Amino acid sequence: xxxxxxxxxxxxxxxxxxxxxxxxxxxxxxxxxxxxxxxxxxxxxxxxxxxxxxxxxxxxxxxxxxxxxxxxxxxxxxxxxxxxxxxxxxxxxxxxxxxxxxxxxxxxxxxxxxxxxxxxxxxxxxxxxxxxxxxxxxxxxxxxxxxxxxxxxxxxxxxxxxxxxxxxxxxxxxxxxxxxxxxxxxxxxxxxxxxxxxxxxxxxxxxxxxxxxxxxxxxxxxxxxxxxxxxxxxxxxxxxxxxxxxxxxxxxxxxxxxxxxxxxxxxxxxxxxxxxxxxxxxxxxxxxxxxxxxxxxxxxxxxxxxxxxxxxxxxxxxxxxxxxxxxxxxxxxxxxxxxx
Numbered sequence: 001x002x003x004x005x006x007x008x009x010x011x012x013x014x015x016x017x018x019x020x021x022x023x024x025x026x027x028x029x030x031x032x033x034x035x036x037x038x039x040x041x042x043x044x045x046x047x048x049x050x051x052x053x054x055x056x057x058x059x060x061x062x063x064x065x066x067x068x069x070x071x072x073x074x075x076x077x078x079x080x081x082x083x084x085x086x087x088x089x090x091x092x093x094x095x096x097x098x099x100x101x102x103x104x105x106x107x108x109x110x111x112x113x114x115x116x117x118x119x120x121x122x123x124x125x126x127x128x129x130x131x132x133x134x135x136x137x138x139x140x141x142x143x144x145x146x147x148x149x150x151x152x153x154x155x156x157x158x159x160x161x162x163x164x165x166x167x168x169x170x171x172x173x174x175x176x177x178x179x180x181x182x183x184x185x186x187x188x189x190x191x192x193x194x195x196x197x198x199x200x201x202x203x204x205x206x207x208x209x210x211x212x213x214x215x216x217x218x219x220x221x222x223x224x225x226x227x228x229x230x231x232x233x234x235x236x237x238x239x240x241x242x243x244x245x246x247x248x249x250x251x252x253x254x255x256x257x258x259x260x261x262x263x264x265x266x267x268x269x270x271x272x273x274x275x276x277x278x279x280x281x282x283x284x285x286x287x288x289x290x291x292x293x294x295x296x297x298x299x300x301x302x303x304x305x306x307x308x309x310x311x312x313x314x315x316x317x318x319x320x321x322x323x324x325x326x327x328x329x330x331x332x333x334x335x336x337x338x339x340x
Contacts, residue, residue: 038191040199040227044115046129052183056166059340061184063162064177066339069153071143073099078136078181081108084338087268087331088112088188094279098142105245107279109264110272112190112331117232122261122277124234125251129185130178147174188337190267191227194325199227205325212322215315222304223263229326230265235302237261238295239276247277259300270327284323288316 037044064070066079081096082088090096090108097103106122120126126135136142137150154160154172163172163180197203205213216224225231234248236259243259251257261277269275274282281287291309295301311319331337 038189038196038227040196041113041116041191042228045118046115046186052179053186054166054183057180057183058187059184060159060162060166061180061182062337063340064159064181065184069157069159070137070145070150071099072145072149075099076143078133079339081136081142082111085332086110086271087190087328089268089272090279092273094274098139099144102141102144104139104141106277107274109262110268111185112188112267112328113228113265114185114188116228119232119262123246123248123251124262130182132185133178133181134174151177188331190328190331192330193267193328196227196328198325206321208318208321209325211315212318212320213325215311215319216322219309220319223302224266228265229267230263232265233263234260235263235304236298236300237276237290237305238298238301239278239280239290241296241298243298243300245277256300259298260302266323267326268328268331270324271332284320285316288319292316 064078065082066077068074068077068080070077076097076099081090081098083091086092087110089110094107095103095105096108109122114120114129117129118127120129120132121135126132134147137145138147151172151174154163154177160172163169163176166180167176169176194203194205198205217226223231223235234257236243236247240259246258248257248260248262249255264272269284273284274280275284275287281290288311291305292311293308295305295308297306
């Protein structure tokens with residue numbers, strides 16, 4: 001198991017050419033444009049052009065992230081379902097409503113630290129971040145807009161001049177649209193919670209938080225690996241005996257992956273409720289109760305959680321206190337990440 005000291009020793013520093021920072025506050029000494037990243041984070045999985053995080057590119061992506069122009073009836077934007085106040089997850093509902101109030105079948109995950117993912121979506125069906133926006137834009141239960149129409153709208157709007165100013169291109173194409181949306185999403189880095197301050201020697205846990213950290217490292221960290229608090233692989237966590245949603249198996253076509261979904265990061269978990277792939281558990285207490293008494297012995301159950309964990313009420317309280325130290329208030333309030 002990991003300890004705080006182990007994680008400190010394992011942290012990998014990027015070279016000066018790295019593209020990440022703890023904040024997106026332009027002009028500060030932590031500016032993304034100065035090529036910094038969280039010093040206690042490992043190397044990222046996502047490789048991209050160094051120009052991706054140019055301020056003007058990011059600002060274009062931010063504008064489109066919050067613009068209803070990318071939905072068929074111009075009623076919703078990416079930011080409608082991925083709310084900054086909820087760490088870019090849903091608004092406390094099990095399933096987010098798309099155009100005409102249409103509901104999908106999966107809970108809206110938070111968007112943060114995307115450069116450290118090797119695949120995307122709850123089933124890992126997309127393996128490149130720049131392809132991710134195509135799915136919600138074209139999905140009939142989300143934004144329901146054919147990509148050709150999205151480009152037509154943009155090319156007959158004020159965005160055409162904005163793209164030309166940034167890229168020198170007369171026409172907005174799919175590559176440029178995906179480039180700017182990806183650039184903004186890469187700035188959604190969560191690395192400034194109390195946990196991070198403790199890790200860097202700038203704060204200390206309370207007695208209850210420290211107990212929660214000890215319990216977490218002993219019983220939860222094999223799946224939710226610090227400092228990102230996920231290993232971003234896939235697991236069946238015993239939510240159902242026989243899964244109604246095939247999850248990862250829909251992509252791999254392997255029956256042993258049925259009911260397996262991407263292990264979520266627990267960063268900002270205090271605010272990304274409800275939980276599980278279907279949003280069926282509304283509180284952290286309910287999640288811990290699931291692992292204490294509710295695990296279904298599915299044929300595909302991940303071996304790391306075989307058998308109930310049987311947390312006591314004191315342990316549950318301590319674990320929740322620790323999980324709350326993963327809430328990054330700067331991510332939730334940074335005006336550079338909010339609606340323009």
